[in-house]
Amino acid sequence: MGFAFVLGLAFASALDLRGHGNAAQASLLQQPATRPFIPAAKPAADLGQAFVAVAEHVKPAVVFIQSQHQERVDTRRLPPGFDDFFPQFRGRPRVEQGTGSGFIVSSDGYLLTNNHVVEGADKVTVRLLDKRVFQAKVVGTDPQTDIAVLKIDAQNLPTVAFGNSDSTQIGEWALAIGNPLGEAFAFTVTAGIISAKGRLLQGLYAGGYQIQDFIQTDAAINPGNSGGPLVNVRGEVVGINAAIASETGYSAGYGFAIPINLARTVMQQLVASGRVQRAVIGVMIQEARPEDAQAVGERDIKGVVVQDFSSDESPAKKAGIQQGDVITEVDGRPIEYGAQLQQIVGFKKPGETVSVTVLREGGVRKNFTVRLAAAPPTPDTEQISSAGSRTRGTAGTISRRSATLGITVEELTQEDVRDPSLRPVLQNGGGLLVTDVSPDGPAYSRLAPQGSPAGPDIILKVNGQPVRTREDFRAALRAVHSGDIATLIVFSPGNQAQPGQQRVVRLLMP
Template identity: 35%
Template sequence: MNKKLFKTASLIGGGFVIGAVLVLFVFSSLGTNLLADGPNIGANKPPVVVSETVKALNDAYVNVSNAVIPTVVTVSVVVENKDAGKMNEQFKDFFKFFGHPFGDEDSPELRKSEGSGSGVIISEDGYIVTNNHVVENATEITVTTNDKKEHKAKLIGRDPLTDLAVIKIEGSGFPVAHFGDIDNVKIGEMVIAVGNPLGLNSTVTSGIVSAIGRGGLALGNDQSGYSVENFIQTDAAINPGNSGGGLYNLEGSLIGINSAIATRTGTYIGYGFAIPIDLVKAVIMDLIDDGKINRGYIGVRIKTVDEVEAKSSGLDKVEGAMVHEVMKGQAAEKAGIEIGDIILEINGKPVTSSNELQSQIVLHRAGDIVNLTIWRDGKKINKSVKLLARDEDKDKEETVAGEEPKKEEGTNKPISFDKLGFSIAPLTSDVKKNNDVSKGVLVTKVDRYSKAAERGLAPNGVIVKADRKDVSTPEQLKKIIDSKKPGDAILLQLKYPDASRIVALEIPD
């Protein structure tokens, strides 16, 4: 019986083996044809052979991204909404009848909102730099590091003027950003921006340094209009949530803190701006050491020199920052700096714009001495200025009464300068009082689209000097202008009720 079963099993097993062999044979012989009948998906090889140079550049982006991502964190904040109660009051009767759509109208949650930004770790023990506007008015701050861990953070200090702030989390051994050298940053240099735009953590975008020393964005102006701006401009995509993130070069060095985007939509449209690392270092050291800023101030209002101003001042080339106003009792006045001076250098470094000079000044603390090279009356002079602390709440200084100007020979009637496009008249007692002057001539009219209007001349200002010479009557100013030939320039110093101003006009044909 066992032998029969064995033989039967052997026959069945042998049949399976033979069948399997036949199946494999058939499929092996037909397999090529079967595959040939299906779609041919994908090319056999890449269409482009990448050069070693391109591979090296690609590797550089990969390496720097992987190296710096751990130094960038997400900063989440809870902000109390002070207007929530006003909204509830407006709809009080409606909510009373129908009920509040979000529950109890007195609930604290209704008075709170959430936001987020980015930050960069600057010390192994948890100090982080971010933007002031990210943490301003925050009641709670939470930091999420790249390893997905959440940390409660405390505010160390804020500086609204530069839009910087320092926060701290507890712990040790955090990855730290390496600070670059702003003097080595070049236009056209390749950079990456790292942050958390639109809630997308650890986002890396790339671009170049589009410009250096950008100003005039009015991002951090205080109530007096004072601001410190000297941004790095980049075309690396920066969106909401990138604020406080890092701008890095291909060595992985931090060269700026992302702060703003140039847009009317609230999202990226081509350019972003980062606070340069030298200014970042100066501010964060003050905040960490003292919890507040101890920057020095020179006490002037300045403007970048343009071609007409350079010509009217006798400069061979367009350079420097012109002093438009000297604040009483401040460092500049004590050092003998005058309205109309052109600051060419600070501590031996050329000044190419007003915001560059301002950003150099704020790198110093109150009590520091800076050396200025100034252009005045056709020659260079040197001034040492001991910087003072700025008192934003300083009382308005008393007006110093002056003597009535002596009558000049000639007429003292209104005069119009038609080619330049403005008119002047003698001063009245009210104008003298309102503009805090004792002599000069009043600008009564500025023609729209005129040369004077283009250069920034506005009505109701008092011209007190022309080419650094005192002006007391309309006729006196007319003589100075008439002495010019077409193509020459004249420098006018004006006093308005709220500020001083300098306007340079080129004499038309």
């Protein structure tokens, strides 16, 4: 190695390369640092500077949240008086800790975050970008929208600016700011676009009045980002980062934010009274399908279908709205999916009225004035009986395969009549139980047969005609021809977590 090094120096000296190398080095050091001018790159450079400016403006109003819940667990029971002799068996407190994000909405210390960031917490600590730490008070929470309002004792704080989430467009740039994966990555900024709007995430929150109207973004969101702001390129908050869709639990490009317009409405009620009061029109709804649009003579597939009513005292039912009606407008505002109807109605005051426009079968357009009622509490699940799973033998059963719908039905048995979960069916005069659904028929994936997790469905009516027997079923279908829509009123028995309810199923006859 030493020989090679010396030989190299000798070779360089012989060629006088050392002097040239020093001159080249000096030349490089003296070269002026000029930026290349690439006209085509200017828009991208301007966008990058916009991201920088937005991040610098918003980050001071973003906070790092730590929540703590202490639970005392008795690991072993001891006779009275023995605790002092066996201290190792005493119940030791178990401390659960979590982290999340939030942002300051007023200079006197009000903050917005997710309910699930602080839910059940005994202690909430907030750290600002400037490293100041405060104990936070939970002003109010709303699990149905996953919104929480906190308050810290401080003044002259930096705040965010609110944007208009209703006018946010798919394809717009968006920045997510928060604390992914804990304190080590606090105040991280990621960029992406608005990927979609009006997203529904099944199974995310429990409760009968949850409002899901998520903004989808591909800006990276990870655990810990919850509660942080989703910001547009004008530095305005358009959403609260709340959830991700991922098989691993980490960002896979599908993040979801609560629209800030919805969050502001909830926040105002929580600050004013500590709780959220909701109004309802008393309907269960589902987004319209092509069959629904055809049934009401509408080219565009829009609106929500009235599946059932909350009770006979439902404001919508009392106003004259019927099962199967397609709600297209409320107070003149178009309704394309369910969360829009929920937001227009839900945050009005009970006793107020709304104008509801519906389309009915045959292309009939009707307007109804509906007086809103207060939302009742969520049903007590302990009082809901379960239909359980039904096992039926083939011997002695009377079934009928509908060649057009591709389903097999059975009349209710005496055992079914005694089932308390089917009491609503009997109150409606009975129905036909779906025992099988052909994968080749129009009812496949629309009706739940016996043996399926959601089944069995019970058909109550076909095109408005009650069907209690096989002959009723045949007679109702005889009036429906190929290309027509068959409208079924179906009862799903439900389970301990979800009560049974009716729904409308429209099928295109082959």
